[in-house]
Amino acid sequence: MAVSTAALLGEALAVGAGQAMYDLTREPAGPGGIGFLLPVVLPFLLLFGLVLGAFAGFVVTVTLVLPTLWLAGWAHRRAGRPGRPAWWCTVAATPFAAFGATVVYGVFFLMVHRTTEPPGFSLFLWLLLTAAAVPAALLAAYAARDRAARRAVRLTATVAGGAIGVALTVVVLFAVAFATGLMHEYRAPHLDRAALTGVWQDGSGGTLRLRSDGAASASRLDVDGVRCEGAGRWWSETASEQTVEVSGDICGQDWSIGGTQAKPTLYCYVGDPDEGKRLVLTRRAGARR
Structure with missing residues (x-):
């Protein structure tokens, strides 16, 4: 479970960092902007992202990754195969588990907002969950093959460290792009x-x-x-x-x-x-x- 949560945290941090930097090139939706404050607030945003990403990763692990592993194991046993499921069995089970998670999240959305989801939202959410769950499920399945607690902790730390490294790499790449003029922060036009x-x-x-x-x-x-x-x-x-x-x-x-x-x-x-x-x-x- 810890390995899956760390993997999902990495995905969330990488996507969030990329989206935050890309948003600097777009017209802001609200008043003001934090582009000039980004170097100051970035550490706090990273800390907030770590906490929020870890919680979201735990929720997705419980509601999606673990059901994926169970479904892959069930299909493997039904086929009469010995040992643990192959990697492709875990990948094949992911869309089905993601479908169930999409239904659960959709019902939760309906209960909270008292309204149905926008057209196409369920399809987008299903595809997003499927893509996010595949690497997390594969890493969790790999960790489950080794019962040694010390190795599991080492793998979790490696995945979590890699997650933070990927997020920082994304930020650095965008910073280089801004510094070299490949990308430009949004500026409102000046009209005479x-x-x-x-x-x-x-x-x-x-x-x-x-x-x-x-x-x-x-x-x-x-x-x-x-x-x-x-x-x-x-x-x-x-x-x-x-x-x-x-x-x-x-x-x-x-x-x-x-x-x-x-x-x-x-x-x-x-x-x-x-x-x-x-x-x-x-x-x-x-x-x-």
């Missing part, structure tokens, strides 16, 4: 007045028109449950980040700039900013004035 001028639309019939003389008008624009109609003024402010401020009878609102230089967006947060829900406006092509 001409680029901001035009019609911005929400995709549901609502529009915000920004004119070159500073006049602004809104039509059928729903901002956090408030219908914005009328005229006002707009201007651009640049402090820590560039924003577009609108005042007047059209729901005075600060709009942040997102997207890319080629495809910019204006957005504001709806409700609690920490929830990351946004109203996003895109610029209508050929509508500048």
